[in-house]
Amino acid sequence: MELKKTEKLEHSVVSLTIEITKDEFEAAKDKAFKKAGKNITVPGFRKGKAPRKMIEKLYGEGVFFEEAFNIVYPEAMDMAVKEAGIEPVGRADVDLGEDAPEGGLSIIAKVPVEPEVELGEYKGVEAEKETVKVPAADVKAELNRLAERNARTETVDRKAKKNDTVDIDFEGFVDGVAFEGGKAEHHELTLGSGSFIPGFEDQLIGCKAGDEKDVVVTFPAEYHAKELAGKEAVFKCKVHKVEQTILPEIDDEFAKDVSETCETLEDLKKEITERLKTERQTAADHDFEEKVLDAVIANMKADIPEAMFESQIDSIVQDFGYRIQMQGMQLEQYLKMNNMDVQTFRGLFREQAERQVKVRLALQKVAALENIAISDKDLDEEYGKLAEQYGMEVDKIKAAVGADALTGDLKISRALELLTKNAKAKKKTASKKKADGGEGESEE
Helix, strand or coil: CEEEEEEEECCCEEEEEEEECHHHHHHHHHHHHHHHHHHCCCCCCCCCCCCHHHHHHHHCHHHHHHHHHHHHHHHHHHHHHHHHCCCECCCCEEEECCCEHHHEEEEEEEEEECCCCECCCCCCCEEECCCCCCCHHHHHHHHHHHHHHCCEEEEECCCCCCCCEEEEEEEEEECCEEEEEEEEEEEEEECCCCCCCCCCCHHHCCCCCCCEEEEEEECCCCCCCCCCCCCEEEEEEEEEEEEEEECCCCCHHHHHHHCCCCCCHHHHHHHHHHHHHHHHHHHHHHHHHHHHHHHHHHCCECCCCHHHHHHHHHHHHHHHHHHHHHCCCCHHHHHHHCCCCHHHHHHCCHHHHHHHHHHHHHHHHHHHHCCCCCCHHHHHHHHHHHHHHHCCCHHHHHHHCCHHHHHHHHHHHHHHHHHHHHCEEECCCHHHHHHCCCCCCCCC
16 A cells, blocks of 8 residues: 555645555455455355355445455555654545556545644733722622521511511412422422512512412413413412521621631631632633633634534533533433534534634644743653542553643643733723623723
8 A cells, every 4th residue: 555645735634645456455355255254145155154256246346345445444544644744633534536556446535634823923912901809898798698608597476578488388270270390398488589480479478377378470471381481370378487587797706607717807808808809810810811812813824624623512512411411411311402403502612612722723833832841750740730639549640641642731731821921911991891890990
């Protein structure tokens, strides 16, 4: 077998013309015959005992062609890829060419490869970065949330008010007929929480333990159960008890109760301030990185093959499938529930996949241009971190994550560090902040 021709096509596809000699393909046919011939019946012969020529005469010269092609193709492609010096990034589109000399076989494989990447200016790009602040109002709001989480309830002998919790039995009827899923006993409902159909909770305000009440509501037109959407329903309710929520006093004792390290309320406020500041700084740094990457790939030129996008979509869909499987659902069930076919579902991730591919190509190019290298010591340290993170032995981590893959990831990580370190941060303009839901603030 021989690589006869290499040709670069558009969209980073390389066409490889490979010739298989007659003897090589005949040898592949013999292997195919030995593999498949044992299952073929020919009159006058015991099953699997007929000679190859007799089978070909009876079923046609091409009876073993497909199996023989599948045998010879992998070896031919490995040879051609090495000879051409390319690294495929997806499955080749394969056709048969014109017959090779002396009855051989000609294969034309169009192979997607990583594109040539050209970057514009990548050092010192400008990107907006949020200035992290923690106003006193945010600290107060967090204190109030902590108080709510540490609140206690007590039963009261009075009429229910908004924010009280009622223990109720209920059963729903539409046109006098009970419907599925509309019945519960001793259900705890916080009035004003908005967890029930609009109007339901308001009608229980003023009820006390022992009261029975018919609550009349109309299901929303877009209600998930189509048989109930837009219909009026009557819920027969019985109130067993009313509980009020008692919030703790936000003082030094409260600080000691909710924190293992704080002795006073002022200590707690400082702790909350630092935590919020850290969280917001992390978010701001990540957002800045993403904006820097957007600026870099906006100036990048690369004729990216479709196979790279499709492969990335495959990875995203596979990851999504694993995550919902952890929740006890198969991807097929999810698609059916959401009335989607596979192609429509894959289309949801197209934009995300395109960006991820472009970002990786850009960072790989930065790593190459900056001669970023990863030492054996760097690899060992990273394997150690991964082992600690996943609670596994280093040898098992090494078996699961190859050195080449980890080296590539570390180069990309360092390329990103280089980009963000050299990028120029600018404050958000007033109009931009308002659009993001924050307060307008002029740029300095």
